[in-house]
Amino acid sequence: MSEYDSAPPEVDHEEELPEDHPRYTDLLTRHRIEEGVRMGITHLQGMHAEGRGSAFDYLLGEETIPTADEAERVAAATLLLADHPVLSINGNVAALVPGEITELAGVVDADLEVNLFNRTPERIEAIADHLREHGAKDVKGIEADARLPHLDHARAKVDAAGIYEADVVFVPLEDGDRAEALAEMGKTEIVIDLNPLSRSPKVADVPIVDNIVRAVPNMTAHARRLADASEGDLEAIVEGFDPDAALEDAERRIRQGDLGT
């Protein structure tokens, strides 16, 4: 039995996690979600979502597959072309990539909006504060003065000047009902979800089957490389993308993956 077959290490700070551990990404994301729950920004149910994601990531080999890298480039082009892009933040997103998503918002000139399934004023404020500590200037979603159609009151809330008006919405780790409601409103939707069979990536224009901790920094890197591209070049990148083919490729890899064991 190797030292890594034992239970994961108990650590107080993520710097203590062994970077050479074969499942380092999983240890890191688990630790960040636990910290998120402790800080009051992540709901306990976020741990279950994390567990589901972690299982799919394991089957994908915990790496960004080529079709996900392409989807991340298409997502960057889509955000750069948008008139009013909004990046949606829930408790898991805030716990996992607060600095990275703030950086992406700066590079593609997008708004950040807190958008919670289990919405309480305390969690909204805690997430907004957490994002500000990571460099966010303006955080939307505090008032949430508009409603998405066909959803019950609590889950329908969005910001009138944010997601409600946006032409492009980036909704990582989003609940299927809300992803469907946004698609029905005609929004161009970018979703990150490690489960290619989940409803959210299926309704997305740009589904990204990758771990958010890898996907968001990679989108930012693509956006920086595309910053000087012409509108025509960006449109060609978007038009050349086939969302169904990307989902099928991810599913095939998950079902047939060689885990090397």
Ligand code: ATP
């Ligand atoms: P549906 O979209 O059909 O409602 P669900 O109920 O499984 O599906 P949620 O619990 O609302 O979905 O959302 C969690 C989703 O996020 C899961 O599909 C999970 O695989 C995915 N997920 C969890 N952690 C990550 C992560 N770190 N990166 C990317 N995706 C993740």
